[in-house]
Amino acid sequence: MSITPATPAARPASEPATAAPPAASVAASAAGTPAPGAAFSPLYRQIKGLIVQSLDRGEWKPGEAIPSELDLASRFKVSQGTVRKAIDELAAENLLLRRQGKGTFVATHHEDRVRFRFLRMTPDDGEPVQSDSRFLECRRMRAPSEVARTLDLRGGDSVVQIRRVLSFDSVPAVIEEIFLPGAQFRGLTAERLAEYTGPMYGLFETEFGVRMIRADEKIRAVAAADSDAALLKVAAGAPLLQIERVSFTYEDRPVEMRRGLYLTTHYHYRNSLS
Amino acid sequence: MSITPATPAARPASEPATAAPPAASVAASAAGTPAPGAAFSPLYRQIKGLIVQSLDRGEWKPGEAIPSELDLASRFKVSQGTVRKAIDELAAENLLLRRQGKGTFVATHHEDRVRFRFLRMTPDDGEPVQSDSRFLECRRMRAPSEVARTLDLRGGDSVVQIRRVLSFDSVPAVIEEIFLPGAQFRGLTAERLAEYTGPMYGLFETEFGVRMIRADEKIRAVAAADSDAALLKVAAGAPLLQIERVSFTYEDRPVEMRRGLYLTTHYHYRNSLS
């Protein structure tokens, strides 16, 4: 990234009167003479990076509007079209949300549309049901090696371990174990979790400034262990859907590791391939 | 769709000398005066529809290049930018594939990149392994009511039923049952299937002109029935991943219904949420 927030477009102060705009050459010079093997980065992608940086450092909060395209264009000293293309990509990645006539907004987990992208369990018949969660555990511990590895922590770093049971219509259907980096979730307690109503990622976002953007999942069918079977009120050995999820925030930094066991007799995991 | 293939851009033959191009008004007039409640459809989306029609009727075959942006622009009597935006969306939906310097190509299941979007089973360690399939059945029958419903067929229409076992490293790991509309798959026999090497969707595409674009899946954990357990060489009741898939071709027409049972002791289903 050769364009810095301080001097957004480090370009030669060319005369604006120039008939043929040296557009692409500006991008090339801004990106510096590309070293052999260095990837060419178009202007709009650099602008995109700057916007992500601003999102990351919380310059605009989830739910808020970001500056208009023309504002950003003048701030970065590029044309509106270039800003537009940067925002287009960010909107396609669901980091931003465009609303014609109103502005462009930072996506938030407090909206259903965002929430259902990360909540894939659906009742076989009928509409989504409100889930209610009972917390079994919420404690701090040194990160187990596997957790440290996937969350990119050092061996001795602390993590928060959460265990909970989710029920649909008062029927227990999900067991979840969650690991979060302790440093980013100071003050997270069982009470905070219990008293909060709404999506968990919403809590992370508003209370701890950590926004989940993307997640990778590994899905398997497993037999219920005795303890899990008891919590879900099924026979030991009953088939359960196991989902291991690693969630990422801006710039692909991992911030959550989650293992869920799902009873799928009346619910299924929906997915779309394309 | 008010622009027809015959008269692509049914616009008033305005003088090209006009300084201020009546671009947007053209789109509006092309779309007709929108009835109250009728959605406004921008020009590039109408162009996109025309391109999809051409793809659908096989004007350009999978793997082939479509005409250049300038060619399409002059064919449709719009600017290159408008064609570009239409193609951008089609590329984002994986119907087309852009290659700088070479052209824009119709996506094909004979490419790995496309194939792995529909093949989500991955070994826990190591790289993807070639699967080999044994066909248990391939016969024609009247569509069962559930199949007829999801494939949008009439009650008495014929379907092809295929049953097969997939093995990784000679270890049986998947049982699949597939239903296809008989009318679109005339001449599909067990022999044709057995002698064909490569992805099944590739066969559908080149032999029957049916291109899979998108699929919806419902995923569950189930206990292995006796017959399935025997095929997979596991104990009855063993947990299996069950995936029900409905695949769609152009214009969202359903063309395949598939039910798979997966042994996930050494493999998992990978997914990315965003």
Place this chain on the structure above:
DNA sequence: AAGTGGTCTAGACCACGAT
């Protein structure tokens, strides 16, 4: 009426691949 994002055009130039 003013401000925002959305569409459309036209033209210049760059990066890439084939010739």
Place this chain on the structure above:
DNA sequence: TCGTGGTCTAGACCACTTT
């Protein structure tokens, strides 16, 4: 060298929302 897609700009106008 040429043709392809890719980037960038500038300007006009449309659609939607709020004032």
